[in-house]
Amino acid sequence: MSTASWPLGVHGISYGADYNPEQWTPDVWRDDVRLMREANVDVVALGVFAWSSLEPRRGEYTWEWLDEVIDLLHDGGIRVALGTATASPPPWLTTQHPDILPLDREGRTLSPGGRQAYSVTHPAWREAALALATRIAQRYGRHPAIAAWHLDNEMAAHVSRDYSDAAAAAFQVWLRERYATVETLNEAWATTFWSQRYSDFAEVLPPRLAPTVTNPTHELDFRRFSSETWRRWCAELAQTVREHSQGVPITTNLVPMTGSDALDLFRWRDTLDFVAIDHYTIAADPDRHIELALVADLARGLALGAPWMLAEHAPSAVNWQPVNVPKSAGDSLLGTLAHVARGADAAMFFQWRQSLGGVERFHSAMVPHAGTNSVGWRRARELGGLIETLDEVRGSRVTARVAILWDYEAWWACELPSSPSSEVRYIDHLRALYSALWRQNVTVDVRHPSDDLADYAVVLVPTLTLADPATAATLSAAAGAGAQILVTYFSGIVDLDGRVVPGGYPGIFRDLLGIRVDEFAPLLAGEPVGMDDGSAGRLWSERIEVTDAEVLRRFTSGPVLGGAALTRRSVGRGAAWYLATRLDDDDLERLLLHLCSVAGVAADQPAPSGVETIVRRDADAEFVFVLNHTDAPQSVEVGGTDLLTGNVHGESSIVPAHHALVLRRPRGRSQEPPVRRRRDG
Numbered sequence: 001m002s003t004a005s006w007p008l009g010v011h012g013i014s015y016g017a018d019y020n021p022e023q024w025t026p027d028v029w030r031d032d033v034r035l036m037r038e039a040n041v042d043v044v045a046l047g048v049f050a051w052s053s054l055e056p057r058r059g060e061y062t063w064e065w066l067d068e069v070i071d072l073l074h075d076g077g078i079r080v081a082l083g084t085a086t087a088s089p090p091p092w093l094t095t096q097h098p099d100i101l102p103l104d105r106e107g108r109t110l111s112p113g114g115r116q117a118y119s120v121t122h123p124a125w126r127e128a129a130l131a132l133a134t135r136i137a138q139r140y141g142r143h144p145a146i147a148a149w150h151l152d153n154e155m156a157a158h159v160s161r162d163y164s165d166a167a168a169a170a171f172q173v174w175l176r177e178r179y180a181t182v183e184t185l186n187e188a189w190a191t192t193f194w195s196q197r198y199s200d201f202a203e204v205l206p207p208r209l210a211p212t213v214t215n216p217t218h219e220l221d222f223r224r225f226s227s228e229t230w231r232r233w234c235a236e237l238a239q240t241v242r243e244h245s246q247g248v249p250i251t252t253n254l255v256p257m258t259g260s261d262a263l264d265l266f267r268w269r270d271t272l273d274f275v276a277i278d279h280y281t282i283a284a285d286p287d288r289h290i291e292l293a294l295v296a297d298l299a300r301g302l303a304l305g306a307p308w309m310l311a312e313h314a315p316s317a318v319n320w321q322p323v324n325v326p327k328s329a330g331d332s333l334l335g336t337l338a339h340v341a342r343g344a345d346a347a348m349f350f351q352w353r354q355s356l357g358g359v360e361r362f363h364s365a366m367v368p369h370a371g372t373n374s375v376g377w378r379r380a381r382e383l384g385g386l387i388e389t390l391d392e393v394r395g396s397r398v399t400a401r402v403a404i405l406w407d408y409e410a411w412w413a414c415e416l417p418s419s420p421s422s423e424v425r426y427i428d429h430l431r432a433l434y435s436a437l438w439r440q441n442v443t444v445d446v447r448h449p450s451d452d453l454a455d456y457a458v459v460l461v462p463t464l465t466l467a468d469p470a471t472a473a474t475l476s477a478a479a480g481a482g483a484q485i486l487v488t489y490f491s492g493i494v495d496l497d498g499r500v501v502p503g504g505y506p507g508i509f510r511d512l513l514g515i516r517v518d519e520f521a522p523l524l525a526g527e528p529v530g531m532d533d534g535s536a537g538r539l540w541s542e543r544i545e546v547t548d549a550e551v552l553r554r555f556t557s558g559p560v561l562g563g564a565a566l567t568r569r570s571v572g573r574g575a576a577w578y579l580a581t582r583l584d585d586d587d588l589e590r591l592l593l594h595l596c597s598v599a600g601v602a603a604d605q606p607a608p609s610g611v612e613t614i615v616r617r618d619a620d621a622e623f624v625f626v627l628n629h630t631d632a633p634q635s636v637e638v639g640g641t642d643l644l645t646g647n648v649h650g651e652s653s654i655v656p657a658h659h660a661l662v663l664r665r666p667r668g669r670s671q672e673p674p675v676r677r678r679r680d681g
């Protein structure tokens with residue numbers, strides 16, 4: 001990824017939406033451009049789902065309407081992130097090639113009628129989709145309105161894994177690339193177990209529904225393959241449009257929500273010119289603002305700290321939750337600003353004008369069914385005005401002294417069936433650790449284990465079930481240089497082939513941590529364990545033999561009464577800590593605060609409980625985002641000029657309930673954390 005890439009011709013923090021003019025008549029388009037200008041919209045994602053409107057029959061193109069829309073937008077000064085229109089195959093294609101339809105694990109065909117009904121590995125799909133993308137790129141790639149490419153849409157969102165025959169053939173090719181010989185595959189997959197030895201790659205199928213649980217490494221590799229297949233498809237589309245549009249940056253809207261493990265997004269860094277994500281909050285989640293912050297920090301981690309784009313979020317209600325609650329004014333304002341605070345230099349909605357028909361007719365939009373005399377429109381316009389005040393924030397960076405490791409392969413390995421406890425969910429513990437620091441306003445970078453961790457003062461390693469010895473070496477080097485490393489239960493258990501590292505858990509991290517676990521003792525639901533400092537744990541415990549570490553806490557109840565629950569090994573100028581249970585949230589927060597204080601890490605900008613603070617910095621200034629998620633006004637000990645209002649605050653400021661300040665102050669009043677680098681190679 002080139003970190004310098006950004007949509008062409010935009011200024012300040014961009015504001016916009018998905019725009020689907022094919023659902024409307026030309027008089028509405030004219031009105032749209034007028035209203036976009038009124039709301040300070042400067043960029044729209046166009047044509048994402050327009051295939052059947054652009055190519056109603058194979059090889060028959062109807063460009064005129066899109067020509068007109070692009071010209072109208074251009075004349076109105078609205079920049080275009082142009083779609084490849086490949087996100088949903090038209091009925092003529094699936095009628096001519098029913099075999100491009102994907103299959104689920106149970107062998108059921110995923111029929112047309114929704115969207116993304118294609119097998120990404122199928123040659124007929126690729127041919128038709130690439131032909132369309134080529135024509136679009138040839139026609140519009142040099143149009144002055146084009147700011148960026150928006151490839152396809154939310155790849156893998158609906159079909160993360162395809163079990164069709166086309167996928168089987170592609171899987172076999174991928175396995176041959178990975179293992180070269182079938183013997184190597186047999187070794188990696190431990191196929192002597194249950195008589196699964198293969199004599200040819202052609203015998204290997206996707207892990208379809210079977211009489212019982214399927215081979216774990218087979219499953220792991222199928223997840224790797226599926227993720228990589230989507231990435232290669234993205235790279236192929238990128239190559240296609242790049243040939244016809246020199247210099248136009250390319251992205252796609254990734255979906256790094258904490259519920260989705262479909263794609264190993266860290267591997268997409270080199271495929272895109274800049275990172276763009278979609279993010280939707282779950283109305284029933286009381287901590288949705290923390291989940292939002294985590295995903296935004298993940299986006300920044302994917303972008304290696306460079307600016308990224310929020311390509312979609314909802315102006316208000318969505319249409320796909322059990323009850324689609326509209327956003328409050330506060331949720332809407334704070335939700336947008338929280339992304340910007342964490343490094344987004346563009347905030348876009350799905351979608352511009354609310355559809356009258358189709359599945360998403362009840363999904364909110366900037367221009368709602370009610371028209372401009374509506375809360376939704378007034379809010380959209382007001383937000384556009386506020387975002388315009390943040391122009392000078394663009395390009396400034398967020399830095400952190402704490403990293404939390406996120407690894408999709410470890411996620412997959414952690415949640416494979418037939419493991420010690422199906423209650424151990426990868427994202428649960430990651431989110432718990434992150435939330436504890438969010439509540440203390442400690443800024444966290446989300447990092448991949450292969451990234452450079454050398455400059456962090458604290459590195460958190462939750463549930464990294466699958467790990468590479470190189471990660472142990474990286475962590476050991478970081479600790480040696482002074483970092484406090486915290487590894488948590490069920491980490492370092494299996495190698496990259498999913499095989500258990502023998503000799504006592506956690507094989508990969510045994511030496512780093514100075515411990516050896518001889519038996520897991522996961523806990524049944526509702527079965528807490530106590531510790532000698534009064535804290536409580538759930539979900540997990542284990543029998544630890546300490547080989548080269550001090551025991552900081554012991555279990556005082558449960559299956560390993562008297563055993564170690566928290567250990568610490570000094571490593572160079574730092575230390576490697578190990579936590580053997582899922583601490584209750586308050587206890588976890590206390591532990592992490594202690595770790596931070598040992599490491600000399602504090603909040604960039606302290607604030608009362610429920611007030612989120614994040615600092616973005618450039619060469620001359622700091623921009624302190626203060627987001628009040630509480631029902632009462634709050635006071636923070638920070639002054640500066642509030643960019644949102646122009647008001648100047650002295651040494652402290654009041655932030656109204658469910659409102660925000662973005663305070664600019666000259667650089668240098670607080671200590672600047674070091675800038676991160678990615679580890680090469």
Ligand code: GAL
Nearest residue numbers: 153154278280312318350363
């Ligand atoms: C996204 C998708 C959009 C729209 C939106 C509704 O996942 O990319 O096209 O469907 O959800 O929330």
